[in-house]
Amino acid sequence: MSSLVVFSVPKTGAGRVLPLRESNDFQSRSWLRPATVRCGLRLEVQESGNHAFMLGMGFVGQFLGHQLKEEGWKVSGTCLSEIKKKKLEGSGFEIFIYSLEDYDSSRISTSYGFHHQESLFTLQDATHLLISIPPSVLHFHRDLIWNRLKNGRVHWLCYLSSTSVYGDHGGYWVDEDTPPKPENELAVARLEAENAWINLGCDLGVHVYVLRLGGIYGPGRSALDTIIKQGPLSKDQQRRQHRRYPPRIHVADVCQAIRASMNKSSTWNVFNIIDDDPAPRSEVFSYARSLVMQRWPDKLDGISVDQETLNQHAQTGELIEEKRVSNNRMKSELGVELLHPNYRSGLESIARGYQLR
Ligand SMILES: NC(=O)c1ccc[n+]([C@@H]2O[C@H](COP(=O)([O-])OP(=O)(O)OC[C@H]3O[C@@H](n4cnc5c(N)ncnc54)[C@H](OP(=O)(O)O)[C@@H]3O)[C@@H](O)[C@H]2O)c1
Structure with a gap:
């Protein structure tokens, strides 16, 4: 027999979505509210x-x-x-x-x-x-x-x-x-x-x-996989290496x-x-390369970073959406204790489990 417990709490109007508009002027859509709302809950205990x-x-x-x-x-x-x-x-x-x-x-x-x-x-x-x-x-x-x-x-x-x-x-x-x-x-x-x-x-x-x-990122999708399977970074990947605080998890x-x-x-x-350490991608790739060098040095043969492209982007001063994103609520409200608070821990665990095919 299944039991049902129902709590009904009045909900607030905050964060209610408004009808989609046809306008392409998305930056002026002041009607887009932060989606942080509390709403009524029907809690069900199901057997x-x-x-x-x-x-x-x-x-x-x-x-x-x-x-x-x-x-x-x-x-x-x-x-x-x-x-x-x-x-x-x-x-x-x-x-x-x-x-x-x-x-x-x-x-x-x-x-x-x-x-x-x-x-x-x-x-x-x-x-x-x-x-x-x-x-x-x-x-x-x-x-x-x-x-x-x-x-x-x-x-x-x-x-x-x-x-x-x-x-x-x-x-x-x-x-x-x-x-x-x-x-x-x-x-x-x-x-x-x-x-x-x-x-x-x-x-x-x-x-x-x-x-x-x-x-x-994770097993099968990480800087390690990019280096080992793909080889040299594409121009777009190198361009994105310039972000200072890319959030990752x-x-x-x-x-x-x-x-x-x-x-x-x-x-x-x-x-x-997100994790605790929004380190630049160039730092992550540098660490991943050092892990590959320790474990599978032959995989790095012929792979080098295109320094010229890196310099070009550094000179143009191109900025890609920069912000530092807080994870305090995830820790305090959900009680999450990160298994991999930074990319070093994450990459090391991927390297340990990595099976070269
Ligand atoms: N990857 C990141 O770094 C990142 C960062 C922030 C947020 N997110 C978002 O977080 C979510 C989960 O990420 P993920 O890495 O697990 O994503 P993912 O591996 O790309 O998986 C996306 C899933 O959606 C399906 N899908 C893609 N386009 C579709 C379409 N037009 N119609 C129906 N199904 C479609 C894919 O089908 P197939 O399985 O057949 O490919 C796949 O099952 C995604 O919404 C992603 O955009 C990702």
Whole structure:
């Protein structure tokens, strides 16, 4: 027999999303409010099994999915291709094809339309929903998702966003209460998606979280992998090495923060998820090169940094969105103790587990 405990708290209007506008003048969108709201909660104690649904079974989705599956959860998710679907099914996940690009309401009866309906139908059974598809799922499928979740078992949902919503702050500190000022269309879309998911979660009366992530790295996706598998950095990668305070986070710590948000009932919806050390990428790559040199020196043969490109960018003084992002709320409210508080710890653990193929 399942038991149900319901708490209903009046919700505030703060952070409510306003209708999307057609204007391209995104920097003047003063109606974009920081998505830091408290909302009413329907807390459910459910005795039947946990079922996580990952809208987007990417790097984070898979890392978390494996953890949850080992603990006996049912894990479902979506991806873009049949090849990946088969691979993930081989690991024991229930997988659906779901692609925003393919969505077209006039073709809802085509095979793609069927895929969408089929994957979203399964949402009804999910107890936890993680959204790791970049914006904007709700733009296309809000009604479908609302209907599935409203009649379903979900009691926690989490949208993975990015610290890019803060924009440029000239190297000064920002935290979750800093009004976002996204400086490109993708960041604007992320902020709109944050608000839309918070509103949906509040309307459903479920726990809803927005996690603003720094650059995610981990096994298979790190400076070590770039050096070993890719070789010399591309011009764009070298250009990005000039950022002074790029926020980053190890995937294991992303998952730790997600798990903490599942297990705690916080009054806040929005959290920055980053480590303690926003070191420049050039420093990270330099450390990664030293690790490769110690362990696999032959992998560095013929690889050198294009010093000329580095100098050119240094001379032009090009600035890329600079800010230092606080992780205090993540620690104090979610109780996260970082497994990898800096890139050195993260890279060393990746190097230890690295299997050269
Ligand atoms: N990577 C970073 O450094 C970083 C930093 C800040 C925020 N984020 C955001 O955090 C989230 C999780 O990051 P991640 O590294 O795990 O992302 P990821 O590995 O790129 O995974 C994204 C997932 O979304 C799916 N997807 C991509 N475009 C789609 C579309 N148009 N329609 C439907 N599905 C689509 C992908 O399908 P496939 O599995 O078939 O590829 C994948 O499952 C993402 O939203 C990402 O943008 C990432």
